[in-house]
Amino acid sequence: MPTVTASSLLGREVVDRSGERVGAVHDIVVRRRDDGGYEMAGFVVGRSALAGRFGYGATLAPPTPLHGLLAWLRRHERYLPWEDVADIGEEVIRASVASADLTPAWRAEPR
Amino acid sequence: MNRLTSFTLGFLTAIGGFLDIGDIVANSLVGARFGMSLAWVIPVGVIGVCLFSEMAGRVTAVSGRPVFDLVRERLGARAGLANLLASSAITLLVFAAEIGGVALALELASSVHYLLWVPVVGFLVWAVIWRLPFERMERTYGLLGLAMVVFAVALWRLGPDWGALWHDALSPAPPSGEDWPTWWYYAIAVFGAAMSPYAVVFFSSGGVEERWSARDLTLQRLNVFFGFPLGGLLALSLMAGAAVLLHPAGIQVDHLSQATLPVVVSLGKVGLVIAIVGFFACTFGAALEAGLATGYGVAQYFGWSWGKSVRPVQAARFHTLLLATVLAGTAIVLTTLDPVKVTEYAIVLSAAALPLTYLPIFIVANDRGYLGDRVNSRFTNIVATVYLFLVLLVAAATLPLMLWTKAGQ
Amino acid sequence: MNTGRGGDDTGHGAGPGLPRVMRLGFAVLDRQILDVDGVAVGKVDDVELSWEEGRRPVLSALLTDTGALGPRLSGRLGRTWRTLLGRLRPSGDLPVRIPPDQVHTFTPATRLTRPAPPQTRVVEDWLRTHLIERIPGGGHADSDGQ
Known part of the structure; x- marks a missing residue:
């Protein structure tokens, strides 16, 4: 069975259908299946590793005076669902859709 | 122990435990050289250390996890490691400075050269870490550290012109003969001494050792918000004493004995004895804290079991590391580097x-x-x-200022 | 944005503390692992995903120990290094694998439902028998001070 480590996926380039750069993988979203195991749901893709790595967007709320700054740093953040992944290459992950069709909301993942 | 006693003890510990060799050296030295013109840095530092200690204490009390355990979680493995290496190196330097400080205090008391005391001190530090229960360890040195109140008494007995002191403190500019870069360099030293980052690591890991829970939060906050500022007042009286007595006389502080002069002049031999006890307690306590902080930081990065509240055989890696830290710190002092200089570098790099x-x-x-x-x-x-933003600014300015002023000469 | 309590979850499923949806980097990677008795095991140094051809990858193991941490520290170079190392001596510096069904909760710390895997204690045990145990007083707890 082929395997991959999360750390090797984090930071990998992501390009869209036309080869345009979307960003780098900031995080991997997983979803629990009925049998209790976790399966891949998609990638959080962004351009500012700083804001991405700290984990803002999960339980971490940006502190008051930095709201704007962090929102600005995360303005390129997109969610790439597994369904829209065309190919996971050694260097680059290709999406099967255009970058304009990707939304920022990874939390819209069906539960 | 009822809550009132426990509060009083914790509170007194916070006051006595606030000072370390960095505060003693920085404040005496700055008072002697710059008068009260850098006094404003102490409240700025104290507010900062209160603010961030309270946060660290809250995280620990609510989550049961020390702060450095969480650094890697948020910064990731690589940035976390870089952070760990830098912090450990500086904490080790602070640790060496504290050991040197203890040895100097013993030299003052015994007239035996401090280098002969260094191995003894190293062994004592290790033995206390190895055997003395955490709470008793912290309390003992915190309470003994209250002896530093003698500096406040000495200042009062010196009967300075309070109005002039106040006026000096309100005119933040270098006195004649000193330039701005040097003045700023020492401002950073005083700031680093007050904010001492190892203390925060120690503080939150200590919270885990003492099993704080959300119920302890109020107590913890009181300790921080009242204990630390009172500790800051002691730092201020060290500076003021030097400013009153040494600054007009043009005496520079390059040895610990000069820091005791305000006490000796106003209170004589008894004062000196109390001051030496204070120095010993502060530096010894801080040596324990800095030594443990190094161990805590590394163990928490790798996720090892750590702490004094588990048996050493159950935290073998942690205790091996502490042993290595004590040996390394002692070795640094034994290189005959001037402990006061080591302290200066340690606080500025902090x-x-x-x-x-x-x-x-x-x-x-x-x-x-x-x-x-x-x-x-x-x-x-x-x-x-x-x-x-302030600490980022300080961090960016430190090395250029250090080079520019040739480390404040 | 989720502002509720209790980890990175957005609604609990059947499991005790297991979220329905989570971000691996935020909620799993680099977290402290504690075994069933609360003993520190290590950190989640990496997470392994594996898949059958044409299927979605699934979370197949949490990796811990230097075998997993080493490659992460040096980034791309480290990965190449590990591929090489893996070819040279397949049984080399392998990370300790913890299957996800042994995880009780992920956040705030990863708690296991079993004792720590023995491989995580090799260095600890060596240092204990060769050094710490030989120093007088090593077996005494400090908690008498409580």
């Missing part, structure tokens, strides 16, 4: 490394996954952001 400790605390103190609705209030966040 100031430069402040963001490494304070940024992760700030991030985690806003995580609802850990703190639920006990995350930072809006007010705390605003003040903390101002401080973060």
Whole structure:
């Protein structure tokens, strides 16, 4: 069975259908299946590793005076669902859709 | 132990434990050289250390996890390791400085050269870490550290012109004969001494050792918000004593004995004895804290079991590391580097490394996954952001200033 | 944005503390692992995903120990290094694998439902028998001070 480590996926380039750069993988979203195991749901893709790595967007709320700054740093953040992944290459992950069709909301993942 | 006793003890410990060799050297030296013109840095530092210690204490009390455990979680393995290496190196330097400080205090008391005391001190530090229970260890040195009140008494007995002191403190500019870069360089030293980042690591890991829970939060806050400022007052009286007595006479502080002069002049031999006890307690206590902080930081990065509340055989890696730290720290002092100089470098570099400790605390103190609705209030966040910019500025300015002023000469 | 309590979850499923949806980097990677008795095991140094051809990858193990941490520290170079190392001596510096069904909760710390895997204690045990145990007083707890 082929395997991959999360750390090797984090930071990998992501390009869209036309080869345009979307960003780098900031995080991997997983979803629990009925049998209790976790399966891949998609990638959080962004351009500012700083804001991405700290984990803002999960339980971490940006502190008051930095709201704007962090929102600005995360303005390129997109969610790439597994369904829209065309190919996971050694260097680059290709999406099967255009970058304009990707939304920022990874939390819209069906539960 | 009932709550009142426990509060009083914790409170007194916070006062006595606030001072270390860095504060003693920086404040005496600055008072002697710059008068009261840098006094404003102490309240700035004290507010900062209160703010971030409270955050660290809150994270620990609510989540049961020390702050450095969380650094790697938020910064990742690589940035976390870089942070760990830098902080450990500086903490080790502080540790060496404290050991040197203890040895100097013993030299003052015994007239035996401090280098002969260094191995003894190294062994004692290790033995206390190895055997003395955490709470008793912290209490003993914190309470003995209260002897430093003698500096406040000495200042009062010297009967200075309070109005002039106050006026000096309100005119933040270098006195004649000193230039701005040097003045700023020593401002950073005083700031680094007051904010001492290792103390925050120790403080939050200590919270885990003492098993704080959310119920201890109020007590903890009182200790921080009242104990630390009172400790800051002691730092201020060290500076003022030197400013009153040494500054007009043009005496520079390059040995610990000069720091005791205000006490000797106003209180004589008895004062000197008390001051030496204070020096010993402060530096010995801080040596324990800095030594343990190194061990805590590394163990928490790798996720080893750590702490004094588990048996050493159950935390073998942690205790091996502590042993190595004590040996390394002792070896640094034995190179015959001047302990006062080592201290100066240690506090200035601590100031430069402040963001490494304070940024992760700030991030985690806003995580609802850990703190639920006990995350930072809006007010705390605003003040903390101002401080973060301040420590970033200090970090950026430190090395250039150090080179420019040839480390304050 | 989720502002509720209790880790990185957005609504609990059947499991005790296991979220329905989570971000691996935020909620799993680099977290402290504690075994069933609360003993520190290590950090989640990496997470392994594996898949059958044409299927979605699934979370197949949490990796811990230097075998997993080493490659992460040096980034791309480290990965190449590990591929090489893996070819040279397949049984080399392998990370300790913890299957996800042994995880009780992920956040704030990863708690296991079993004792720590023995491989995580090799260095600890060596240092204990060769050094710490031989120093007088090593077996005494400090908690008498409580």
